[in-house]
Amino acid sequence: MSTAAVHPSAIVEPGARLGDGVRVGAFSYIGNDVEIGDGTDIGPHCSIHGPARIGRDNRILGHAAIGGEPQDKKYGGERVELVIGDRNTIREFVTVNRGTAGGGGCTRIGDDNWLLAYTHVAHDCVVGNHCVFSNNATLAGHVEVGDHVILSGFAGIHQFCRIGAHAFIGMGAFVNGDVPPFVMVAQEGYGRPRGINSEGLKRRGFDADRIAAIKRAYRALYVAGGSLDEARARLVELAGDSDDVRALLEFIDAGERPLLR
Template identity: 85%
Template sequence: MSDLFVHPSAVVEPGAKLGNGVRVGAFSYIADEVEIGANTEIGPHCSIHGPTRIGRDNRIIGHAAIGGEPQDKKYAGGRVELVIGDRNTIREFATINRGTEGAGGCTRIGDDNWLLAYTHVAHDCSVGNHCVFSNNATLAGHVSIGDHVILSGFVGIHQFCRIGAHAFIGMGAFVNGDVPPFVMVAQEGYGRPRGINSEGLKRRGFDAGRISSIKRAYRALYVSGTSLEEARAKLAEIAGESEDVRAVLEFIDSGERPLLR
């Protein structure tokens, strides 16, 4: 590869450091505090924000968004970073965020990985080496991925989960627990209701009485084993003392598609 090349339409801030043989495509943006190692190729319309360190011999294809702020409401603008190793391929529209202050402040990706189109690596994740993330695979925050892991298309990994080395996650699977090394995970059926969002309600100021009424409504609708009409009658009873349950009833009555049960 030839010496450093930056397309005339690209913007490279003065504080960026580009190694020998780096190529920056048309209309791409490289911010201050970005370091890019030798022979790495940045395609057109990419954005790389800092602090970010990228190793050598990487290929970042067009429209990737690298090193953006963490998508975390608690983030207050502190200095956090992203570190990417060597020989990775990052395809179109992939997004990789920097870390957060309270979790070490760093998102890390190792060497020789393939992150295909529309993949997302959220804040404070750690990805090993030789992994393949197929199209639209998504990591929530604080996920740890071992070496040689394959995530099939449309896989979603819940925050704080660990995926052990050599694991395989099948297409469309949603993972909300740790997966040991070597294990295969497959999608099983469609989504099912799994209780109410109690923690989220507490964070939004719902008191114990309100949450208790909502739980009673949930049990009537999903746990009692009755028909929808019978469950609706029970909801109507509870709604007499709960504005929240009345809102549930209004939602059911106003829907055009069948209720997920």
């Protein structure tokens, strides 16, 4: 039998499944077909709608709205879901929507992420691990975010864009193209690349040689002034000596939207 602790004012539908040590705060609602892993803490006035699978040891604070229907006019009530991993912190008034049938049917958030107050993750997004979304950061539908990405406050990501691992999106930047791994983007109308996230890379244990290789790749892509094809040819050369440059090149080659340049 589950050892979940549910406040008397909370509503947990019969079809919900709560793991051991789950706590549900006052006036929260847990819907049918919601599964919440061991040790997860749900604050007051939260709503979690299914189908949704939420892992263990997450913290979901007051007034978060998790697993709501996708904000898509094409949605017709079909079964779509949300999957959230372990040890995430989801702060006040965060909204996360389920997927759509046309987008794969699932919104996914990995492990060890921080979603600060008023952030929004739309339908069919895929978010990696160890990301930080600052207050009011917003993902439109079908966005893919790699590991260790930081979105500063009020950043907005256009639908179908990809944000590569270790990228940093500055405050208020609006991103309407793919951002390669390791790149910093700053506000200037729509966001524009402004170097690499070297400080973040240092904090994650990247040594000087790795960072220098990434800087050379950035210069080839954004500073040299040639075409994208010319930049790509130079990246192919640099990738022979660097796994990080190889990952950046693979990111570029896999894209369907234009690269942010």
